[in-house]
Every structure is written in structure tokens, then in C-alpha cells.
Amino acid sequence: MTAFRTLDSANVANKRVLLRVDLNVPMENGKVSDATRIERVLPTIREIADKGGKVVLLAHFGRPKGPDPKESLRPVAAAVAAHLGRPVGFAEDCVGPTAKAAVDAMKPGDIVLLENTRFHKEEEKNDPDFVKDLADNGDIWVSDAFSAAHRAHASTEGLGHVLPAYAGRTMQAEVEALAKALEAPQRPVLAVVGGAKVSSKLELLGNLVKKVDILVIGGGMANTFLAAQGKAVGKSLCERDLLDTARSILETAKGAGCEIVLPIDVTVASEFKAHAPSKVVSVDAVGADDMILDIGPSSVEVVKGKLAQAKTLVWNGPFGAFELEPFDKGTNAVAQEAARLTKAGKLLSVAGGGDTVSALNHAGVGEDFSYVSTAGGAFLEWLEGKALPGVEILRQR
Ligand SMILES: Nc1ncnc2c1ncn2[C@@H]1O[C@H](COP(=O)(O)OP(=O)(O)O)[C@@H](O)[C@H]1O
Numbered sequence: 001m002t003a004f005r006t007l008d009s010a011n012v013a014n015k016r017v018l019l020r021v022d023l024n025v026p027m028e029n030g031k032v033s034d035a036t037r038i039e040r041v042l043p044t045i046r047e048i049a050d051k052g053g054k055v056v057l058l059a060h061f062g063r064p065k066g067p068d069p070k071e072s073l074r075p076v077a078a079a080v081a082a083h084l085g086r087p088v089g090f091a092e093d094c095v096g097p098t099a100k101a102a103v104d105a106m107k108p109g110d111i112v113l114l115e116n117t118r119f120h121k122e123e124e125k126n127d128p129d130f131v132k133d134l135a136d137n138g139d140i141w142v143s144d145a146f147s148a149a150h151r152a153h154a155s156t157e158g159l160g161h162v163l164p165a166y167a168g169r170t171m172q173a174e175v176e177a178l179a180k181a182l183e184a185p186q187r188p189v190l191a192v193v194g195g196a197k198v199s200s201k202l203e204l205l206g207n208l209v210k211k212v213d214i215l216v217i218g219g220g221m222a223n224t225f226l227a228a229q230g231k232a233v234g235k236s237l238c239e240r241d242l243l244d245t246a247r248s249i250l251e252t253a254k255g256a257g258c259e260i261v262l263p264i265d266v267t268v269a270s271e272f273k274a275h276a277p278s279k280v281v282s283v284d285a286v287g288a289d290d291m292i293l294d295i296g297p298s299s300v301e302v303v304k305g306k307l308a309q310a311k312t313l314v315w316n317g318p319f320g321a322f323e324l325e326p327f328d329k330g331t332n333a334v335a336q337e338a339a340r341l342t343k344a345g346k347l348l349s350v351a352g353g354g355d356t357v358s359a360l361n362h363a364g365v366g367e368d369f370s371y372v373s374t375a376g377g378a379f380l381e382w383l384e385g386k387a388l389p390g391v392e393i394l395r396q397r
């Protein structure tokens with residue numbers, strides 16, 4: 001494995017440092033509801049600023065189709081400043097005259113966050129002209145966004161081709177910690193995959209089932225598998241065009257000797273709303289107007305039984321819409337059991353993902369897992385053994 005170029009070898013004094021961070025943080029009512037991703041990048045920001053660098057933060061937020069005030073990073077800049085205890089400026093564009101004016105006005109040690117890189121469609125295309133526009137405001141590029149390193153985007157990968165590239169402290173720490181915890185995991189290995197990013201994560205499961213002994217599928221992800229088995233899922237989140245993919249993953253799992261665990265009962269409601277009237281039903285009895293928002297109590301018991309068999313747990317994606325009570329019950333119960341087994345020395349537990357970390361904190365066990373990564377999709381791809389473009393670019397230069 002080629003070593004990273006790290007901040008140890010970077011001369012940042014007086015330099016404009018384009019620092020890619022992942023500030024795709026959970027928000028509730030316009031406020032950051034879980035600051036783990038912010039907390040994790042503070043050491044790198046402080047180190048560069050204290051060495052006299054000008055810290056130009058680049059980040060994405062959500063999946064906007066173009067400029068969209070609802071997906072602005074402005075409120076996140078205020079949260080970064082609050083956690084850092086230092087002022088953080090904000091520029092309303094990440095390229096062009098607005099960004100240039102903000103960066104030109106910086107003094108050594110200053111910190112500025114540029115607006116959502118995804119307001120430009122060229123970001124996700126890794127467009128060379130856009131990369132150049134971003135690079136115009138920097139002398140070096142530091143990436144501390146391990147959780148976005150599975151994306152070969154302009155700010156997560158492209159910049160590494162045109163500027164001297166270095167890994168930030170969180171990037172370093174994540175890769176080291178995951179390798180230490182999971183390079184030779186004790187078996188059985190149990191993976192839990194849930195959450196809502198079904199289309200971008202479902203296909204990963206085809207490789208994951210070859211690496212783990214048991215795969216528990218929950219959250220929105222489970223609905224597509226239930227539908228693939230011919231079950232009704234009503235108004236639930238479900239990717240109908242991925243039913244064949246889901247079926248082929250079930251086949252691959254069978255061939256690989258990986259046990260797949262799906263919910264046997266679910267909590268349904270007719271609205272995606274906290275305290276919406278809800279009931280627990282069998283997965284064979286979901287009605288046309290029902291929305292599956294959590295796993296049910298019998299499923300929780302099944303998952304607890306699987307946890308008791310496992311020596312290693314890897315987890316991305318909550319079991320339900322945990323932000324809305326009472327649809328946090330399944331996630332809370334499983335998280336608390338995993339934490340108990342970890343504290344008893346019976347389980348090595350690694351969990352990751354912006355919302356998953358938030359869910360563990362919500363369940364009161366964020367400190368009790370063996371390792372909590374900021375990364376969800378990137379963590380799953382790393383686990384599959386895939387090379388992550390945003391990591392590889394840091395090794396090559
Ligand atoms: N059954 C479900 N229906 C709709 N949304 C769900 C369901 N289960 C979980 N979710 C949502 O999944 C989101 C987290 O998914 P995801 O972004 O994939 O996780 P992470 O950020 O940890 O990688 C949460 O906002 C949660 O509300």
C-alpha cells in the first residue's frame with residue numbers, strides 16, 4: 001500500500017489551501033442536528049490555520065440539481081465557526097469572481113467556506129475546466145473527506161491531478177482505523193445495511209455478500225428486497241427498477257453462503273411524520289396506503305439473535321426513519337444491544353454514515369461502538385475491497 005502524502009510534508013504557511021471536507025451533515029429545522037462530521041475535521045482546519053495557511057473549505061451538501069437555497073452551506077458555516085471557536089467566512093459561490101474575492105481577501109490563518117460545490121453540475125462530472133476553476137483559488141489541495149472519497153468528483157478527486165495533494169488528519173485516521181479494525185475481522189462477520197440511499201448502495205451488496213457471513217437488510221433498503229420477493233410494500237420507499245438486481249443479490253448470497261436477514265414485521269404509518277398513527281404488521285400484510293417506517297419488534301429480536309452469533313459488526317444505514325418518533329425504536333434497540341455486546345467484549349462493532357452516526361448518538365450509544373466512521377457509502381465500498389478514487393489520488397502523488 002502506497003503511503004499518503006500527509007500534512008507532515010506540506011508547507012502550508014501563507015498558502016491558499018483548498019481543504020475538501022464532508023459537511024453533508026444531518027439538519028433539522030435549518031440547524032445541524034449531528035455535528036460529528038464537523039467535529040472530525042476540526043483538527044485539520046486548526047492545524048493548517050495555526051501553521052499560517054489560508055483555509056479555503058470546499059464541501060457539498062445534499063444532491064441539488066443546480067443552485068438551490070435549501071441546499072446552501074451557509075448555516076453549516078455558522079456551525080463550523082461555533083464548533084471551531086473561530087470566525088469562518090462564507091462565499092456564495094465556489095468558483096468565479098465571488099469565490100476569488102473571498103479568497104483574495106484572506107490573511108494567513110483565516111478560514112472561509114465556499115458554497116456547495118454541487119451547485120455546479122460540472123462537480124459530479126469531474127469536468128477538467130471546473131477543476132481548473134476550483135484550482136485557481138488554491139496553491140495546494142488537502143482532502144479530509146474520506147466519507148466522500150467514493151465519488152470521483154472535481155473537488156474530491158479532480159483537484160489532486162492539478163495541485164499538490166495531501167491527506168488531512170481525518171482522512172489518515174479513517175483509513176488507518178478501518179484497516180486496523182477490519183483487515184482481518186473475526187468471524188462471523190455481520191453486516192447491517194439500511195437507510196434511504198437505496199439506488200446508490202443496493203448494487204454494493206452483490207460484492208458485500210461475498211465478504212460477510214450474515215447480511216441484515218433494514219430501513220428503506222429492505223423494502224426493495226421485500227418487493228423483489230413479491231410482497232406488497234404499499235407507499236413505502238422502494239426502487240422498483242432494482243427488483244431484478246435485488247433478486248440477483250439474493251442468489252449471489254446463496255452461492256456465497258451468506259445468510260440474508262430481512263424484516264419479518266414492520267411498523268407502518270400513512271404519513272412520513274413524527275407521531276403519525278402507526279401499527280405493527282407482518283411483512284405479508286402491508287396495505288396499499290401503508291408506508292413502512294421501521295422494523296417491528298419481532299424483527300428486532302431476530303436481529304438481536306444474529307448479533308449474539310457475530311464476532312464483528314459493520315453497520316451503515318438506520319433500520320427506520322429514526323428522526324421521527326416512534327420510528328426510531330428498531331434502530332435504538334439494535335444499537336443499544338450492539339453497544340452492550342461491545343462493552344461486554346463480545347463484539348467488535350464498526351458503524352458509519354452521516355445519518356447512522358446521528359442515529360447511534362440518538363440511541364445514546366455513539367461512544368460505545370468500537371469505531372464510528374464518518375463514512376457510509378465510502379465505508380461500504382472500502383469494505384467491498386474497492387479502490388476509492390478520493391483515496392487513491394492521495395497515494396499516487
Ligand atoms: N423505511 C424507511 N423509509 C424511509 N426512509 C427511511 C427508512 N428507513 C430509514 N430511512 C431514512 O434513511 C436515512 C439515512 O439513510 P442513509 O443516508 O442511507 O444513511 P447514512 O447517511 O448513514 O449513510 C434517514 O434519514 C432515515 O430517515
Ligand SMILES: O=C(OP(=O)(O)O)[C@H](O)COP(=O)(O)O
Nearest residue numbers: 022024147148353354375376377
Ligand atoms: O453523506 C454521504 O454519504 P453517506 O450518506 O453514505 O454517509 C457523503 O457526503 C456522500 O454523499 P453522496 O452519497 O450524496 O455522494
